[in-house]
Amino acid sequence: MFAGENGLQGDPRLKAISEAIRVVPHFPKQGIMFQDITTLLLDHKAFKDTVDIFVDRYRDMGISVVAGVEARGFMFGPSIALAIGAKFVPLRKPKKLPGEVISEAYVLEYGTDRLEMHVGAVQPGERALVIDDLIATGGTLCAAIKLLERVGAEVVECACVIGLPEAKGQCRLNGKPLYILVEPRK
């Protein structure tokens, strides 16, 4: 579900956010038009607007956990968590989190990867938001949802700044609603 079609029609902040994102062709490999959010982080107003839009949406939803996917989810998640009074839980690549973890595999174009979460970080019954900078195939976000559901949390929504065409038309991911601010720039 795109913000510009749901409640934020004509919101000028969305246009500014989209324009602050830089496209880097052929990264990490030929043919991929990489959506670079670091330029958004350089624009204080646009970055603040990004966080504010998510905060306005989620502050009254009783969300107790914001789970951010390493590493770019870390750039947006904590600010949202702080503003809505939720805890922040980092979901990380293997072997980065110390102590006991649970792990969920997901499929890449070639091969698989894993996402990990600390045991005990999230309690059964908690209402969770998953955040990342971008959704493409949804593989990583699906793994994130599964980690949270395995410990008994309820994933309220997945939120991303950018949604690639593969995600368009998918308002749900694994049955969970998806909220996206902008489409990719050409």
Add this chain to the structure above:
Amino acid sequence: MYVYKCISIYSPPSPSLSSLSDHHNRRLPCVPLSESNPVVHLRQTRKRRGSFVVSLSATMSACKDQDPRIHGIKTKIRVVPNFPKPVFVFCACLLMVGMAGIMFQDITTLLLDPKAFKDTIDLFVERYKGKNISVVAGIEARGFIFGPPIALAIGAKFVPLRKPRKLPGEVISEEYILEYGRDCLEMHVGAVEPGDRALVVDDLIATGGTLCAAMNLLERVGAEVVECACVIELPDLKGRDRLNGKPLYILVEYH
């Protein structure tokens, strides 16, 4: 990336998240945060402490005993022994094998406490708001958790400093030394401009190698590094001595 060790003969079980033990730092004489001339203050401190050696670099710590939020923050940080791995040490003179445990300071438990996490950010924001800081540079990946909220609150841009090949487009790169081998930190060309006033943020300073590389990246593009800010310092590793005299602001120490 950082490596640090302390020697212990046994390894206690890893504390579970549901039963945080209360890790109190050894109480140091309080160094009050002062806006006055730090060199003058340090001379006075030397007299009071006798043989306690205080570096002449202008470093400051949040006064651990005066701000009531510090205690709450300190108790939320979990120590995980033997992470990333235990190191076995043979001590010839004692003819015994001991386990040198890497005592990992885990800030994720701090992030699970909204009040303590907010207090952490507030302490940094109170220090840097109104100081004309235009850039907050955060070191991958835990610097990405603390840096952006600080940047947003003080009106600065946020610049991620990343491991190699993560940043798309043109980057500059700074190598630094690890215990075994080297690593590299990268920053986007054009992200920071000459004359920008920068703050470097990471969760922890150990040997100071990563922070030093971060400072070098910023200075190479003509920015002024105003201060380095970390939640935790391991003072025994003397990381602040590697900061080329740049000030370091930390909230808690762990010995």
